[in-house]
Amino acid sequence: MALLKLENITKTFGGLVAVNDVSLEIEHGELIAIVGPNGAGKTTLFNVISGVYRPDKGKIIFEEKDITRMPAYKRAPLGLGRTFQIPRPFSSATVRENVAVGAMFGTLAGKVSVDDSLEIADRYIELVGLEAHKDKEAGTLTPVEKKMMEIARALAMKPKLLLMDEAMAGMHPRDIDEMVRFLKEIKEKENIAVVSMVEHIMRAVVGLAERVMVMHQGAKLVDAKTEEALTDPRVVEVYLGRPPEE
Amino acid sequence: MIKNISKYYPLIPVLAVYLTMFLIGFYIPGMWQMVALLAFYCALGQSWNIFMGMTGYVDFGYVTFIALGTYGMALGISYTHQYEWLGIGIIFIGLIFALFLASLSALLESFIALRLRGAYFAIACISINEGLRHFIEGARIWGGSEGIIFYGALIQALGRETSNQLTAFWADFAVFIIAVLAATLNIYYMRSKIGYALTAVREDEDAAKVMGINTTKYKTIAFLTSGLLGAAVGAFAWGVKLAHVFPGDVFVIHYTIECIVIVLLGGAGTLLGPVVGGLIYGLSKYWLAVVLPGFQLLIFAPIIIIVIVIFPEGVIGFVKQKTKGTPLARYII
Amino acid sequence: MILQLLAGNLIHGLLLGGVYGVATMGLSLIFGVMNVVNVGHGAFIMVGAFITLTLFTALGISPVLAIPVALLMGMALGFFFFYTVMRRLIKAPELASLLATFAIGILLEEVVKLIFGADFRGYNWGLGKITLPITVIPISKIYAFNGSIVIALFLYFWFSKTRLGTAVRAVVEDSEGARVCGVNVGWIYALSFAIGIGLTVMSGVMLTMFIPVGINPYMGGVYTLKAFVIAVLGGLSSPYGAFFAGLIFGLIENGAYVLFAQIPGVAPFPLTVSLAFWMLFFLLLVKPTGLLGKK
Numbered sequence: 001m002a003l004l005k006l007e008n009i010t011k012t013f014g015g016l017v018a019v020n021d022v023s024l025e026i027e028h029g030e031l032i033a034i035v036g037p038n039g040a041g042k043t044t045l046f047n048v049i050s051g052v053y054r055p056d057k058g059k060i061i062f063e064e065k066d067i068t069r070m071p072a073y074k075r076a077p078l079g080l081g082r083t084f085q086i087p088r089p090f091s092s093a094t095v096r097e098n099v100a101v102g103a104m105f106g107t108l109a110g111k112v113s114v115d116d117s118l119e120i121a122d123r124y125i126e127l128v129g130l131e132a133h134k135d136k137e138a139g140t141l142t143p144v145e146k147k148m149m150e151i152a153r154a155l156a157m158k159p160k161l162l163l164m165d166e167a168m169a170g171m172h173p174r175d176i177d178e179m180v181r182f183l184k185e186i187k188e189k190e191n192i193a194v195v196s197m198v199e200h201i202m203r204a205v206v207g208l209a210e211r212v213m214v215m216h217q218g219a220k221l222v223d224a225k226t227e228e229a230l231t232d233p234r235v236v237e238v239y240l241g242r243p244p245e246e
Numbered sequence: 247m248i249k250n251i252s253k254y255y256p257l258i259p260v261l262a263v264y265l266t267m268f269l270i271g272f273y274i275p276g277m278w279q280m281v282a283l284l285a286f287y288c289a290l291g292q293s294w295n296i297f298m299g300m301t302g303y304v305d306f307g308y309v310t311f312i313a314l315g316t317y318g319m320a321l322g323i324s325y326t327h328q329y330e331w332l333g334i335g336i337i338f339i340g341l342i343f344a345l346f347l348a349s350l351s352a353l354l355e356s357f358i359a360l361r362l363r364g365a366y367f368a369i370a371c372i373s374i375n376e377g378l379r380h381f382i383e384g385a386r387i388w389g390g391s392e393g394i395i396f397y398g399a400l401i402q403a404l405g406r407e408t409s410n411q412l413t414a415f416w417a418d419f420a421v422f423i424i425a426v427l428a429a430t431l432n433i434y435y436m437r438s439k440i441g442y443a444l445t446a447v448r449e450d451e452d453a454a455k456v457m458g459i460n461t462t463k464y465k466t467i468a469f470l471t472s473g474l475l476g477a478a479v480g481a482f483a484w485g486v487k488l489a490h491v492f493p494g495d496v497f498v499i500h501y502t503i504e505c506i507v508i509v510l511l512g513g514a515g516t517l518l519g520p521v522v523g524g525l526i527y528g529l530s531k532y533w534l535a536v537v538l539p540g541f542q543l544l545i546f547a548p549i550i551i552i553v554i555v556i557f558p559e560g561v562i563g564f565v566k567q568k569t570k571g572t573p574l575a576r577y578i579i
Numbered sequence: 580m581i582l583q584l585l586a587g588n589l590i591h592g593l594l595l596g597g598v599y600g601v602a603t604m605g606l607s608l609i610f611g612v613m614n615v616v617n618v619g620h621g622a623f624i625m626v627g628a629f630i631t632l633t634l635f636t637a638l639g640i641s642p643v644l645a646i647p648v649a650l651l652m653g654m655a656l657g658f659f660f661f662y663t664v665m666r667r668l669i670k671a672p673e674l675a676s677l678l679a680t681f682a683i684g685i686l687l688e689e690v691v692k693l694i695f696g697a698d699f700r701g702y703n704w705g706l707g708k709i710t711l712p713i714t715v716i717p718i719s720k721i722y723a724f725n726g727s728i729v730i731a732l733f734l735y736f737w738f739s740k741t742r743l744g745t746a747v748r749a750v751v752e753d754s755e756g757a758r759v760c761g762v763n764v765g766w767i768y769a770l771s772f773a774i775g776i777g778l779t780v781m782s783g784v785m786l787t788m789f790i791p792v793g794i795n796p797y798m799g800g801v802y803t804l805k806a807f808v809i810a811v812l813g814g815l816s817s818p819y820g821a822f823f824a825g826l827i828f829g830l831i832e833n834g835a836y837v838l839f840a841q842i843p844g845v846a847p848f849p850l851t852v853s854l855a856f857w858m859l860f861f862l863l864l865v866k867p868t869g870l871l872g873k874k
Binding site: 050051052071072073074075076077082084088089090091092093097100101102104105106109114153157 | 437438439442443445446448449450452453454455456457458459460461515
C-alpha cells in the first residue's frame with residue numbers, strides 16, 4: 001500500500017486557485033522533492049496534507065485511511081510529521097521540552113511517559129547537534145539552530161512521512177550538503193519517507209531526491225525521477241522563461 | 247502517577263509558606279483574619295494561574311466562577327437544610343452544586359474559546375458575567391437582586407455553635423486546603439503531558455495542532471480545573487463564611503482584576519508566582535486599608551500600570567532569571 | 580395602548596441611541612487604529628458628565644458650550660495618557676493594554692471621587708418639553724440627539740475628505756503599508772487615541788442632557804459594558820458602524836424594556852441589560868466582525 005495518496009486535490013482561496021487538481025503517490029521510505037517557484041502552491045499543498053486547510057475537492061489517503069476530513073491534531077499520531085519554513089518553536093520552553101512535545105504527541109502518543117519523551121528528545125537533540133543548547137529557551141536560538149530543533153522535534157514524533165518546508169532556505173552550500181547527507185541517513189535509519197519542499201536549491205534536490213514533482217501555478221507540471229524531471233523542457237521553461245537554446 | 251517524587255520538590259516552598267501562614271493565624275491572636283485574607287488571594291491566584299498562566303487565555307469574567315460557587319453553596323444549603331439527618335452533609339451538597347454550576351460555565355467558555363481569542367474572548371467572558379448577573383436580577387431567580395441569606399438556614403440545620411465555628415474558622419480553613427490543592431494541581435499539570443500541551447497552545451496554537459495536540463481538550467481541562475477551584479473558593483470564602491449572597495456583590499469584575507494583578511505581580515505560569523503575588527497584594531491591600539482607608543484603589547491603579555509596563559514577568563519571573571543554573575532553581579519554578 | 584407606549588419609547592430609544600452611538604465611536608476608533616480595547620471607556624464618559632455639571636452649576640455655562648470644552652479636555656487627557664502609558668504598550672501583549680486602560684479608568688474614578696465626593700448629583704437645565712400625540716419629549720434630549728448627528732456627520736467628512744482623516748483610515752487598514760507611504764504612524768496613534776478619548780468625554784456631556792441626574796464617580800461602568808455591545812454590533816473597528824449600531828441598540832433597549840415590563844414578576848431594567856449581554860455573546864460567536872464591520 002502507498003504511504004500517502006493525494007487524489008485530485010484542489011484548494012481555492014476566494015478567486016485564487018492555489019492548488020489545482022494535484023495527484024501524487026508516495027511510498028514508504030521514498031525521498032521526494034516538490035519544486036516550484038514562489039506561488040506555485042507548494043506551501044498550500046503542505047498545509048492541506050497536514051490539515052491546516054481542508055481541500056475543496058479531492059482526497060487524502062494515508063496508509064489506506066481517508067484523512068481528508070480529519071482534524072490536524074489527529075494526523076500526527078498516524079505518522080505525519082512536519083517542519084515549517086519559518087520555524088515555529090514554543091519559545092518560552094526549553095529545547096528539550098520542545099522536542100519532547102514531538103515525542104509525546106506523535107506516533108508514540110499514549111505509549112510514552114513524560115520522562116520517556118524527554119529521553120527520546122535527548123537522543124534526537126544529539127542527532128542534530130544541539131546538546132549544548134538543550135536547556136536553553138527555544139526563543140533564544142539562532143535561526144539555523146531553530147531549524148535544526150524543528151527537525152529534531154518532527155523526528156521525535158517518529159513519523160512515517162516527514163514534510164519538510166524549505167528546510168534549507170538561507171543555508172550555506174556546505175551546510176546544505178551536510179543537511180542532505182543527514183536527511184539521507186535519517187531516511188535509512190528511521191525508514192521515514194521525506195517530502196522536501198524547495199524553491200530552487202537544486203543542489204539539495206539533486207543530492208537528496210529520488211523523485212521530483214514540479215509545481216507551477218498550483219498544478220502539477222511534472223512528476224518523474226530527478227534527472228528526467230529537471231531536464232524536462234517544460235520545467236526549464238517555467239524556471240527560465242523560455243525553452244532552452246539548442 | 248507520582249513515580250518520580252523529586253519532580254514535586256518545588257511544591258515544598260509553597261507548602262511551607264501555607265503552613266507558616268496557617269500557624270501564624272492559628273496561634274497568634276488576632277491574626278486569623280489577615281491570614282485568611284492572604285490565603286484567599288493565594289488560592290485565587292493559583293486557580294487563576296491554571297487558566298491564564300498556562301493557556302495564555304484571559305477570562306475577564308473569571309469572577310463568574312467564584313460567584314457561581316457562592317450561589318451553589320447558597321442554593322445547596324437553602325434547599326437541604328430542612329433535612330436534619332444530613333447534618334454537616336449540607337455543606338458538601340452545597341459544594342457539589344457549586345462545582346456543577348461552575349463546570350457548566352467552564353464548558354461554555356471552552357466552546358467560546360474554539361472561535362475567539364484575545365480581546366474578543368475577554369469581552370465574551372465579561373458578557374457572560376454581566377448577562378448572568380442581570381438575568382438573575384431581572385428574572386428574579388435565585389432570590390433576584392435581594393440575593394439569598396441563608397444564615398438562618400445554617401443555624402436551623404446545624405445549630406448555633408457549629409454554624410459559628412463554620413463561619414469563623416472552618417470556611418477559611420477550607421480555603422487553605424483549596425490553596426494547597428490548587429498548588430498541587432498546578433505542578434502536576436506543569437510536569438505532565440497537560441502542561442506541555444498547554445505551553446504549546448499558549449505559544450503557538452496552530453503549530454501545536456500540527457504537532458498532534460488536541461488543543462480543545464487541553465484548554466477544556468485547564469478551564470474546568472481553574473473554574474472548579476475558583477468556585478470552591480467562592481463556596482467557602484464567600485458562601486459558608488458570610489452565609490449570604492447578593493448578585494451585585496459577587497459578579498463584580500474587580501475580583502477578576504485582582505486575580506490578574508496577583509498572577510502578573512508574582513509571575514504568570516509559575517508555581518510560586520501566584521503565592522508571592524497573593525501575599526504582596528493581600529498585605530498591601532490590608533495595610534493600605536488600615537493606613538489610608540478609601541484610598542486603596544487610587545494607589546493601586548497607577549501601581550498596576552507601572553507593573554504592567556515595567557515588570558511584565560513578575561517577581562518570580564525575575565527571580566527565575568537570576569537563579570538560572572543554581573541549585574535554587576529547582577525550587578523556583 | 581401598548582403600541583402607543585412602545586412607539587413612544589422607541590422614539591426615546593432612537594434619540595438615546597444617537598448619544599450611545601457617538602459615545603461608542605471613540606471606542607471603535609481606538610480599537611481600529613491601535614487594536615486596544617479601552618476598558619476604562621465609561622470612566623471617560625463620567626468625566627464628561629462632571630465637566631458639564633461643574634460648568635453648569637458653578638459657572639452657569641450652558642451644556643451646549645460644554646461640548647467643545649469637553650472635547651478639548653478629553654483630547655488633552657487622551658494625549659496625556661497616550662504619551663505616559665499607552666505608547667509603551669503597543670508592542671506588549673493584549674492583556675497589558677487591557678489592564679492599563681482598566682487601571683486608568685479606576686484612577687479617573689478615584690480622582691473624581693476625591694474631588695467631588697461619591698454623592699449622586701444632577702442638574703436641571705429647565706428647557707421644557709415638546710408634547711407629541713404619543714409621547715412627551717424633553718427638549719434637552721432633542722439637543723442631545725442633534726448634537727450626536729452633527730458630530731457623526733462631522734466625523735464622516737473628516738475621515739473621508741481631510742488628509743489627516745484619510746491617514747487615520749490608512750493606519751486602520753494597514754499600519755505597515757501606511758508607514759511605507761510616509762504616514763507618521765506614531766503620531767496617528769497618538770492623535771487617534773486623543774480623538775477617541777475626546778469623543779468619549781464629549782458624549783458624557785450629551786448623556787447628561789439625556790439623563791441629568793445620577794451623576795457620580797462610578798456611573799461609567801454600565802456604559803462601558805453597553806459600549807462593548809454596540810461596538811461589536813457595529814464592527815469593532817468601524818466608527819460609522821458604531822454610530823448606527825448605537826441607534827439600533829437604543830431602539831432595542833427601550834423596546835425590550837417596554838416588552839419586559841409587560842411580563843409580571845420580572846424586573847424589566849436588569850433584564851434589559853441582561854439582554855444586551857446575551858446579544859453581545861451571540862454576536863461574538865456568530866459574527867465577531869459585527870453587522871457592519873469588515874475584517
